[in-house]
Amino acid sequence: MKVTLKVWRQKNANTPGGFKTYSSPDLNENMSFLEMLDVVNEELANKGEEPIAFDHDCREGICGTCSLVIDGKPHGPHQGVATCQTYMRSFKNGDEIVIEPFRAKAFPLIKDLVVDRAAFDRIQHAGGFISVRTGAAPDANSIPVPKENADLAMDAAQCIGCGACVAACKNASAMLFVAAKVSHLGLMPQGQPERYKRVKAMVDQMDAEGFGGCTVTGSCEAVCPKEISLDFIARMNRDYGVALLKGEPKAMEGGGVG
Amino acid sequence: MATLNSNIPAGPLASKWEKHKFSTKLINPANKRKYKIIVVGAGLAGASASATLAELGYEVHNFVFHDSPRRAHSVAAQGGINAAKNYQNDGDSVHRLFYDTIKGGDFRAREANVHRLAEVSVNIIDQCAAQGVPFAREYGGLLDNRSFGGAQVSRTFYARGQTGQQLLLGAYSALNKMIGAGGVKSYTHAEMLDLVVVDGHAKGIIVRNLQTGEITRHSGDAVVLATGGYGNVYNLSTxxxxxxxxxxxxxxxxxxxxGNPCYTQIHPTCIPVSGDYQSKLTLMSESLRNDGRVWVPKRKEDCKKRPQDIAEEDRDYYLERMYSAFGNLAPRDIASRAAKTVCDEGRGIGETGLGxxxxxxxxxxxxxxxxxxxRYGNLFAMYHEITNExxxxxxxxxxxxxxxxxxxLWVDYNLMSNVPGLFVLGEANFSDHGANRLGASALMQGLSDGYFVLPATISGYLATQNPGKRPAAxxxxxxxxxxxxxxxxxxxxGNKGKRTPDSFHKELGKLMWEYCGMARNKAGLEKGIKAIGELREEFWKNVSVLGEAGEWNQSLExxxxxxxxxxxxxxxxxxxLMREESCGGHFREEYQYTPDDPETKQGLVNPxxxxxxxxxxxxxxxxxxxxAxxxxxxxxxxxxxxxxVHMSTRSYK
Incomplete structure (x- = not known):
């Protein structure tokens, strides 16, 4: 099979970009989408043309590095998979395929199809953890966790931090991502002491990064490669509301005794 | 010649680590902040080490070439992590985990390191549970376990089919906490391209910013590499x-x-190669061998039939036949080689006959x-995604x-290389798995090195260094x-040749798989050395790298x-070639048991x-x-x- 690619090329954030059209060489339908790009890039390089820059790493749907918008949909035509798990058998001979980067104000473009998602890291620096010092942990079975809670926490924890939710959202909102992180920790008994402080800190950082608000259209859930449920957004909103009602804890005066 | 001193503490095996921790010099809390430690990599080992060192009070600078520490390849581990908790009451103990690991490594690992690993394993699970890692649980709320290869107890903890990601997110969250608190400075898209050695000691690194191409110098009192393994030398790998x-x-x-560069693990259960364009191979977790049975047709002529058309009595469940005690849970090297053997006999299945x-x-x-x-839904879905079956x-x-x-890289008991001040953790060092790693022990080793071992041993080196005299950049x-x-x-x-970098990688991968893969011999290895030497010369004559130095340039990287x-x-x-024996994953065709060997006759091993x-x-x-x-x-x-331990013949029969 052969396809035509309309690919976003942009030298860097300061140079305007545009679409360029490429014809693929002969492809095998069992190739992954990224392998198809490898083959196209080898051909470009052999012609002395600079290859298309795109992000990828594990190529098995878990690292969250790959990040293409394929025909208008982050991670391509299928539900519940990342770009790297999309195969050419999902396209037809002669198809024209449009490939764009994940676009959002909070994800500045680096080159071609590669964007900078460091904003996600900064949200987690603000509160995406349970404060436990190495060595200070009690025996792992000393706190039983109901299986349903552990399973639900796991559903949220599956998030691979790819940012497709942001790319799909018309407001470029990061609510599904942040909700997944907040819910994973908030559902575990170990996460209770910092539950409300955490949600407040993370949501504040999310806003500071320039992500948009949530208008519950559900496009994030529809493209999420791990099919993270919109329910977690509701859960986060509830926790956030409680956090606002509780307010900031009173500042402690003075030092310790002794 | 280098000076290699393993620095294994004296005394009985079970008390070496405790004793060593006590005798290692400490740095007082007020002085810790004066020391600057460079950590390269943020997988399980790098992230856990960075977080823990920062908690102790050291100034930590962490470097990753990824866009985020969470992308490190530890994220992809599926099956689980071992720990000698004996929560199943099935006879597990620190000593048993130690022994299984030593035996699994075919008696080519360092005894004292492995014992320490087994001791620390229990603390890792506690640490991860406290971080909120959503391990699989039983209905009573307690932790669930499953079995992995090379063990007859259930000591593997897991989080669905993505234990690696969950443990990494735990370590990453600890790292985030310390980045947020200012204890760790995190550099992303930052690739280490050289080590700086001053007066024989590792004192810094040279880093390229992958976004801008800028080259920077970083000095520290010690350098820690936690940069993972090198299996991509084969081009196609997991x-x-x-x-x-x-x-x-x-x-x-x-x-x-x-250390031991030839010890490579070939994992038995991956999706077979389908074509020349292929960029990677996908693993199907070893945990599948808990319930999956491995077989090929007994007769060559049946290989092209549909599996459901092959009668039960015409199937050869070869692992169960050859290794009845461990069956489908035989260690990885053994299961892999057995698959190669039956395929070499012409009984492989699928289009290529290599399956x-x-x-x-x-x-x-x-x-x-x-x-x-x-149990396996996500793995089955992954398989379906790739194969359409x-x-x-x-x-x-x-x-x-x-x-x-x-x-x-070679390290001593303190995880320090022969270059003072250079520490190496996780898959990047050589020490704990010998010639074959058992399933679910890579995660254990990465976290053991990062959370518990390095933070306890690095002070011994730092105490000999004066942070006020740290060389400037x-x-x-x-x-x-x-x-x-x-x-x-x-x-x-500036080379301006005619071939892309990737074309060299493919060629190298084929040479390595052919001559230094699952079965090796003298003639082949000699051929391989010659061919790779020629490939190196051809690379520098003919490689073409497009783009510029001062920008995002994946071809250059x-x-x-x-x-x-x-x-x-x-x-x-x-x-x-030098290692004229077979051990674990290193199989030299010249050195294998024959039907006439006494061990074969005693039923300990198979020919x-x-x-x-x-x-x-x-x-x-x-x-x-x-x-040069x-x-x-x-x-x-x-x-x-x-x-x-007595170095015995490894038997899984």
Missing amino acids: YARGSNVTASWRAYKRGACF VYLDFSAAINRLGEAKVRE SAYQTPMRIYPAVHYTMGG DAAAFKEAEENVQTLTKRLL RAGRIADFIELGELMCRDA GDVKRRDDQFAFVSAWEYAG PDKAPILNKEPLVYEE
Whole structure:
């Protein structure tokens, strides 16, 4: 099979970009989408043309590095998979395929199809953890966790931090991502002491990064490669509301005794 | 010759670690903040070490080439993590985990390190549970376990099919906490391209910012490499495409010895290769062998039939037949080699004949489809995604693929290399898995090194260093190292040849798989060394790297990594050639059990099993760079002394 690619090329954030059209060489339908790009890039390089820059790493749907918008949909035509798990058998001979980067104000473009998602890291620096010092942990079975809670926490924890939710959202909102992180920790008994402080800190950082608000259209859930449920957004909103009602804890005066 | 002192503490095995921790010098809390530690890598080992060192009060600078620490390839581990908790009351203990790991490594690992690993394993699970890692649980709320290869107890903790990601997110969250608190400065898209050695001590690194191409110098009181394994030397492997040997290799070229480079793990259950365009191989978790049965047809003529048309009595469940005690849970090296053997006999399945079946029909009949779906649903979905086949209806097709490297930079008991001040953790070092790693022990080792071992041992070195006298980044050695990096970059970009970097990687991968893969022999390895040497020359004559130095340039990144892989490939072949024995994943065809050997007659092994030669090869090979890629490296040997364990013939029958 052969396809035509309309690919976003942009030298860097300061140079305007545009679409360029490429014809693929002969492809095998069992190739992954990224392998198809490898083959196209080898051909470009052999012609002395600079290859298309795109992000990828594990190529098995878990690292969250790959990040293409394929025909208008982050991670391509299928539900519940990342770009790297999309195969050419999902396209037809002669198809024209449009490939764009994940676009959002909070994800500045680096080159071609590669964007900078460091904003996600900064949200987690603000509160995406349970404060436990190495060595200070009690025996792992000393706190039983109901299986349903552990399973639900796991559903949220599956998030691979790819940012497709942001790319799909018309407001470029990061609510599904942040909700997944907040819910994973908030559902575990170990996460209770910092539950409300955490949600407040993370949501504040999310806003500071320039992500948009949530208008519950559900496009994030529809493209999420791990099919993270919109329910977690509701859960986060509830926790956030409680956090606002509780307010900031009173500042402690003075030092310790002794 | 390098000086190798393993620094294994004296005294009984079970008390070495406790004693060593007590006798290691400490740094007082007020002084810790004066020390600056550079950590490269943020997988399980790098992230856990960075977080823990910062908690202790050291100033930590963490570097990753990824856009985020969370992308490190630890994220991809599926199956689980071992710990000697004995929560199942099935007879597990620290000693049993230690023994299984030593035996699994075919008596080529360091005894004291492995015992420490088993001791620390229990603390890891506690730590991770406290961080909120959503491990699988039983209905009563307690932690669930499953079995992995090479063990007859259930000691593997897991989080669905993505234990690696969950443990990494735990370590990453600890790292985030310390980044947020200001204890760790995190550099992302930052690739280490050289090690700076001042007066024989590791005192800094040279880093390229992948977004801007800017080269910077960083000085520290110690440098920690946690940069993973080098399986991508084979091009096709289960590694992430970005995984590379560059940090380790550049340290090797600065004097750090490379230990046991030929010890490679070929994992038995991966999705077979389907075509030339392929960029990676996908692993199907070893946990599947808890319920899946491995077989091929008894007769060659049946190989092209549909599996459901092959009658039960015409199937050869070869692992159950050959290794009745462990059956489908035989260790990885054994299961892989057995798959190769049956395929070499012409009984392989699938289009290429390089495949065997992993069949779940018995499990589905016994447990019901729902239970199987609960245990392995995401793995079955992944398999379906790649192959378009449903493993609920038809057996999976699997074949061995490169998955892990047991070799790595040589370290002593303190995880310090022979270059003082250079520490190496996780898969990047060589020490704990011997010649074969058992399933679910890579995660254990990465976290053990990072959370518990390095933070306890590094103070012993730091106490000998004066942080006030740390060399500044404008010292001559930094200038020289930066120039070295700049020269290499210019050479790559200015080469203007005709071949892409990737074409060299593919060619190298084929040579490595052919001559230094699952079965090796003298003639092949000699051929491999010659061919790789020629490939290195061809690379520098004919590679073409497009783009510029001062921008995002993936061709440049890859070209530098591939140049290192080519040199490493040659070293691996040399190591495999030198090691005239078979052990674990290193199979030299000349050294295998025959039907006439007494061990075979006693029923301990099968003909064709690996045959060690303890009288001559019970040592760690630690290779030292000789100053130029075309000069033969120098072999140093660290004898393996077993104080407590008897080096026996490994039997899984």
